[in-house]
Amino acid sequence: MFEETPAAPAARDNLVVGSKVKAYVKSQGAMSSGALIGAVSDKVYALLDDAIGRSKANKRSTVKDTDL
Numbered sequence: 678m679f680e681e682t683p684a685a686p687a688a689r690d691n692l693v694v695g696s697k698v699k700a701y702v703k704s705q706g707a708m709s710s711g712a713l714i715g716a717v718s719d720k721v722y723a724l725l726d727d728a729i730g731r732s733k734a735n736k737r738s739t740v741k742d743t744d745l
Contacts, residue, residue, distance in 0.1 A: 691718040692725075 695714040702709040728744035 689718070689722065691715070692721045693717050 691714060693714060698714055698717055699709045702713070724745060725740075728740050731744040732738070732740045
């Protein structure tokens with residue numbers, strides 16, 4: 678009778694300090710869009726997910742700088 682709508686993806690916390698990102702972009706003579714902070718945070722999540730996968734593949738529970 679009623680179709681279930683797919684659940685919206687859970688919102689994730691930002692992993693970056695927005696004001697610091699914007700200040701850096703501005704210091705380079707560029708402007709930042711409103712979506713920049715979320716996009717940078719998504720990239721950080723992806724980077725960390727890859728590093729976590731690498732550490733697990735090496736049978737470690739500690740993520741190291743070399744995993745990046």
